[in-house]
Amino acid sequence: MNEYLFIGKIVGTHGIKGEVKLRVEYAGIKELLKVNTNLYLSSKYLKKKIIKIRYHKRNYLVLFDEVDNINQVLSLVGSNVYLKKDEIKDVFHTKDTLLGLKVLYKSKLLGHVTNLLVTGEENQLLEIDSKILIPFQKMFVKKIDYEEQEILLDMIEGLI
DSSP: OSOOOEEEEEEEEEETTEEEEEEESEEEEEOSSOOOEEEEEEETTEEEEEEEEEETTTEEEEETOOSSSGGGGGGGGTEEEEGGGGGOOOOOOOOHTTTOOEEEEEEEEEEEEEEEESSSSSSSEETTTTTTEEEEEETTTEEEEEETTEEOOOOOOOOO
């Protein structure tokens, strides 16, 4: 099993001090991306430590340890970015872990998860059978049970 979790890609640089633009694939990852977090780049899993991070225009602007100018990060543009799974302390639901799960509302099967759409920094939508979109938020998702392979919803009337 792969010990790394793909989270996004470095899509460019920002300014002349060596910040990179990181586009992440998952909403809800904000708690994992913070100062002193290690990121692993490309297929060789080059370890880089975050010393500064902020959200800006759909990307995270990240400054790595021992970087102080743009020339040191130009070669990183286009790199895939990973987190090491054993360094993640929180339960983190990814598209890969949710795909195919049954979705139930009041014991009625609505369908299966066919996609997880990211619509902003903290917004995700569960796509069910390519027809229904449900906000992937704690107020709507009552329980995720990987043993039973199901997601139980607790929704506002009229959402479906």
